[in-house]
Amino acid sequence: MTLRAPGTHRRAIGQRSFWQWRYRHAAAALLLGVALAGASALEAPEVGDNPAAERHMLQLAAELRCLQCQNQTLADSNAPLAVDLRQEIRELIAKGQTDQQIKEYLGARYGDFVFYRPPVQGNTLLLWFGPALLLVGGLLALYITLRRRLARLEAEGVTAELSDADARRAQNLLDEENGESSLS
Amino acid sequence: MAQSRKSLTVFLPLAVFLVLAWFLYKGLYLDPREVPSPLIDKPAPDFRLESLSTPGRIVDRKEMLGKVWLLNTWASWCVACREEHPVLVEFSRTASIPIVGLNYKDTRVDGMRWLAQFGNPYVDSAFDQAGRVGIDYGVYAVPETFLIDKQGVIRFKQIGPVTPELLQNTLVPLIQRLNG
């Protein structure tokens, strides 16, 4: 984007407000995209010809990566490429393409890197199934460890019953009259 | 009473960490933002665009079939392009292969002025004002350069400026091979 030095815009004669001067081009550019007819006089219409398609596009764009940015989705980013690709997706939706087709279109040009939801394929099997395996494996390992531990303690003669010393201690605690005794 | 556990499992966390550290070390020398092109060894996308210098003329990718050529994306607003431009200008003087420019999201006036100022290594530049052809080629960072063979298949993509080392060590040998 070219930066112009401040002050190089000249105010036209007769323009009263700084802000009118500031935005004098914006109106023309934006009117093109704004729905005008059909909306009631008071309830504000959503920007864009087709709000439902717009939302569909943003839904898709939220799972796609902006390649010119540091970790932003295509939906959030204002980078030039992101603006272009959002427009591209709008056009593809208007042409009736399915989500799958749109994703393939972008994948063919930019590779898997552009998907924030990694495709389930050979090199991502570990990624997608790893957590479930970790969970099941972990719980299984815990169960086995606990059983082995019990077996080892039994072998040492540690039983499930309270020892005499512990039983006496418990009785003392219950008899005590300070407010610290717990229930469980 | 001390119990000894299986001595192997206690080393597991350390082993996992060492493997992880190795990957992290390798990762330091990689660029997480570099996106390899899925178009390598695939046919270069077709385009028919107006020429930057001559509005009536059409630059058509099909015209380049039968030749090995370079497609270089550039723009007058692109600072890194200024870095590589002298390399390309020098290369174009002596090289056997044509360089076609893809003027990406620019204006005619700015583009022509830039070429006049920095030199014109291109046989012609295609004027891709909307950036659509750029999207077809997976362009996300200008400058990007594609090496395309006689059958119109992309054989190499450089993301970022073309350096003399890249030219000498990678591109020239590849060009020689593709030329037969």
Place this chain on the structure above:
Amino acid sequence: MPWLAGTALMHSLAVTEKRSGFKVWTVLLAIFAFSLSLLGTFLVRSGVLTSVHAFASDPRRGVFILLFLGVVIGGSLALFAWRAPKVGLGERFEVISRESMLLANNVLFLGAAASVLLGTLYPLLLDALGMGKISVGPPYFDTVFVPLMAPALFLMGIGPLARWRKANLPEIAARLKWAAGVSVLCAIAVPFLEGRWSFLVALGVLVAAWIVSSSLTNLWSRVRPTEGGNIGTKLAALPRGYLGMLAAHIGVAVFIVGITLVKGYEVEKDVRMDTGDTVELGPYTARFSGTSEGTGPNYLYLRGQFDILRDGKVVRTMHPEKRQFVSKSEPMTNAAIATGFTGDLYISMGEPVSKTAWVVRVYYKPFIDWIWGGCLIMACGGVLALSDRRYRLERRSANPSALAGATA
């Protein structure tokens, strides 16, 4: 990741404290928690992953941090490997007991942390092995994290009711019947109250209601009047560690409610508004009343006025601004944010499309501050637990063994 490992550590310490068991695992979790925060520093600063905080692409700085990691993490894990086999087994507990539930909780938390680590590092793994370049983003983490944490959240209700050493599952089930019923009812009813039924919202509310109702069930069993005393004395007798646990768990429930309701019912609209136009935002209506201009200390501003109505009455006004600073070429946009207990409103002005009409972006985020509130409550729980008297052993009476088996 450090938070997950730290939470697992905290729960593991409960077992170690009560049963002297699993000391080895507790030590390992302590090492993990610290190592993960060091790893986080490395990942962010070294440039290995894309981050705004990364230093320049020179790998030498990253190598330095990596060496530091090697010394601290590698050293502690090596020490662990050397000394761990010398630690004893500790006391006995059954396979179904409060101890084992706490340990299952650890497995779940560690599993969640490992999954986050896997997702974060996977692109690097593939790239380093030359197996392709992929991105792993929120869609992955959302899909994987929630099913891992759901069992842990379910356990949160059962664990505190389980006995030490040997838990009686049928008894727990009987005690939690009421809590389960209330949770299901809330799960069905709350989405309707918000206007639209949704399965995901129901799930979130189910979990949150489960946590709260099972916590209250537990609390009631401790404070209900018996020959031992009335509610008042029993409440006063509750150890702070126990209150801390209650507060922390309820904080989690509040946090979950916040996330669930925001994701389920947030509204985002880009609308064209002329003077007098309105836009619906959940239960609120925003009406654009026009703009005014003025001068700030070092900027010119254009201020929009939006009246917020609820049931036809104006409840507040919001003033988003556009500010043109002297030193900049583009105006800055100052959004107006209205914070409330039941939700936030956000209004930001875009571009003008006529002398009086503007493109305006508006958000309604219901219950979003409950996310912060939940964390605050969790933190209060932590403070409560820290202030428990049993941690001030020096001031206690002479009988140390009386303390060994005491409390929460």
